[in-house]
Amino acid sequence: MSRKLPKGFEALEPFIAIWSANTAAQRDNLRTTVPAQQRAAFHRVIAPLANQALDQLDEKGLANFDAADENLMQLLLAYAHVGHAEEVQGSDEAKHAATRPRLRFTRAPADRATNADSLP
Amino acid sequence: MNAESKAFEQVSQERVAFLGTRPIPAKPYYDADWFELEREAVFRRSWMCVGHICEVPEKGSFIRRELEVLKASLLIVRGKDEKLRAFHNVCTHRGTQLVEEAQGKRTRFSCPYHMWTFGSDGELVSAPDFEQFHVAKEDCALKQVALEVIAGLIFVNFSKEPEALSDQLGDLVTQMESLPVARATTFSEYVYEIDANWKLTYDNFQENYHLRFIHPRSGGAACGKDNPFGYPAEVDFHGDHRTQTIWSNPDASAPAVQELGFGRTIPAAMEKGLLNTDAGRKYFALFPSFFMFGTPVQNFVHVVYPISAEKSRGVIRLYWVDEDGSASERFGREAIMVTAHDVHCEDTAVIEAGQRGISSGALEHIHMQTQESLCRHLFNVVEEKVHAYQAERNGS
Numbered sequence: 001m002s003r004k005l006p007k008g009f010e011a012l013e014p015f016i017a018i019w020s021a022n023t024a025a026q027r028d029n030l031r032t033t034v035p036a037q038q039r040a041a042f043h044r045v046i047a048p049l050a051n052q053a054l055d056q057l058d059e060k061g062l063a064n065f066d067a068a069d070e071n072l073m074q075l076l077l078a079y080a081h082v083g084h085a086e087e088v089q090g091s092d093e094a095k096h097a098a099t100r101p102r103l104r105f106t107r108a109p110a111d112r113a114t115n116a117d118s119l120p
Numbered sequence: 121m122n123a124e125s126k127a128f129e130q131v132s133q134e135r136v137a138f139l140g141t142r143p144i145p146a147k148p149y150y151d152a153d154w155f156e157l158e159r160e161a162v163f164r165r166s167w168m169c170v171g172h173i174c175e176v177p178e179k180g181s182f183i184r185r186e187l188e189v190l191k192a193s194l195l196i197v198r199g200k201d202e203k204l205r206a207f208h209n210v211c212t213h214r215g216t217q218l219v220e221e222a223q224g225k226r227t228r229f230s231c232p233y234h235m236w237t238f239g240s241d242g243e244l245v246s247a248p249d250f251e252q253f254h255v256a257k258e259d260c261a262l263k264q265v266a267l268e269v270i271a272g273l274i275f276v277n278f279s280k281e282p283e284a285l286s287d288q289l290g291d292l293v294t295q296m297e298s299l300p301v302a303r304a305t306t307f308s309e310y311v312y313e314i315d316a317n318w319k320l321t322y323d324n325f326q327e328n329y330h331l332r333f334i335h336p337r338s339g340g341a342a343c344g345k346d347n348p349f350g351y352p353a354e355v356d357f358h359g360d361h362r363t364q365t366i367w368s369n370p371d372a373s374a375p376a377v378q379e380l381g382f383g384r385t386i387p388a389a390m391e392k393g394l395l396n397t398d399a400g401r402k403y404f405a406l407f408p409s410f411f412m413f414g415t416p417v418q419n420f421v422h423v424v425y426p427i428s429a430e431k432s433r434g435v436i437r438l439y440w441v442d443e444d445g446s447a448s449e450r451f452g453r454e455a456i457m458v459t460a461h462d463v464h465c466e467d468t469a470v471i472e473a474g475q476r477g478i479s480s481g482a483l484e485h486i487h488m489q490t491q492e493s494l495c496r497h498l499f500n501v502v503e504e505k506v507h508a509y510q511a512e513r514n515g516s
């Protein structure tokens with residue numbers, strides 16, 4: 001049976017179903033809509049692993065990613081959003097979430113499906 | 121004592137005394153008649169940023185841009201001769217808009233109505249039964265708009281013979297060219313619409329007085345004991361344009377996600393020579409409504425496009441050199457984008473609250489302090505241009 005994540009990151013497996021997303025806009029939406037307790041649980045697990053995960057993926061190289069590496073990358077990208085909720089906004093996150101839909105992400109280098117351009 | 125440890129000194133009133141100290145009239149921030157004057161006096165005569173050359177990399181690449189303030193649709197095309205041109209997206213037969221797609225690649229642009237077909241240089245190539253017309257083909261080229269590229273950014277100007285933007289900017293061009301944007305091949309983007317006048321929206325981003333109140337969590341590194349309001353270390357004025365040098369709190373510590381995000385992009389940025397700039401803390405505010413923050417690993421451009429007297433649109437882009445080269449770079453770019461986005465999200469509600477207050481007509485004037493001198497400068501320049509336009513129109 002193939003692994004869902006590279007060896008050493010099994011603790012993150014329960015989070016793949018929720019936190020894998022194709023675009024920055026989707027990741028931002030997950031930050032806003034996933035219940036706060038689930039968001040905090042994901043953060044507790046991924047934050048201490050992020051440095052090591054990036055080292056390992058850097059060593060592998062983007063061009064050589066298999067499905068497990070790609071899953072780990074997607075979780076790290078979700079951490080880029082969730083980390084801001086937990087580490088920057090903290091108890092203000094709910095208030096902050098109300099402001100975010102006003103500024104829509106339309107494009108990011110990590111997006112797997114590139115959106116249409118949106119300059120006026 | 122080196123520059124890093126030097127105590128913060130705020131910009132003195134003497135430095136900005138030439139801008140005056142009068143209260144600023146409130147009406148130009150909501151009045152529809154004033155906005156109509158700005159359309160002609162400011163926006164039809166100024167350079168506006170509409171994109172980046174990385175969007176039109178090859179012969180035939182094009183982008184379409186809508187500029188509501190001038191009721192204009194523009195087609196920006198790289199011709200067969202590699203030259204970049206801007207045209208009105210308007211068929212010269214009977215005015216139909218030629219292109220609906222936001223971007224693409226073509227060698228010909230055909231009007232859907234009667235199939236008049238134009239080349240990537242704007243010339244009319246063919247038109248069915250053209251012999252029936254009473255005009256020469258060479259007089260039917262697409263109407264061109266002045267275009268200039270600075271630091272990879274595409275600016276357009278609707279004046280017939282505008283002063284070159286590079287001449288207006290002088291030394292700022294070299295500084296802008298030293299930033300990643302000048303070599304960018306891709307970007308992140310987020311956009312917003314706001315129920316607020318373009319100046320009121322823009323002003324929010326050229327003063328730091330509000331930082332500690334509106335961004336108590338996300339703006340931490342911008343304020344400190346020496347500088348509790350996060351005022352700029354320096355401001356400068358360049359004709360209609362202006363800059364400020366952002367002060368950073370040397371004692372601030374970043375949350376782990378930001379430390380990881382910024383830290384993981386620095387090796388690649390260093391390898392690409394992106395850290396070699398003197399403009400790394402500079403905020404470029406180009407008239408009328410363009411910003412660029414110079415930080416090499418968070419080099420973002422923010423343009424506020426007016427829609428009406430009380431409605432605007434913002435487009436924010438973070439420019440990157442090369443596609444993601446590693447997992448670290450991919451993660452870092454996403455995290456750095458979210459850092460900027462978190463700050464910008466916090467501004468919209470308070471800008472709209474300001475607009476509602478001003479639009480109520482309760483105030484005849486608003487007030488700007490010494491550390492809001494960039495806002496005062498913008499208003500002074502706008503007012504001067506509107507008055508000059510009125511005088512020109514009245515023949516005086």
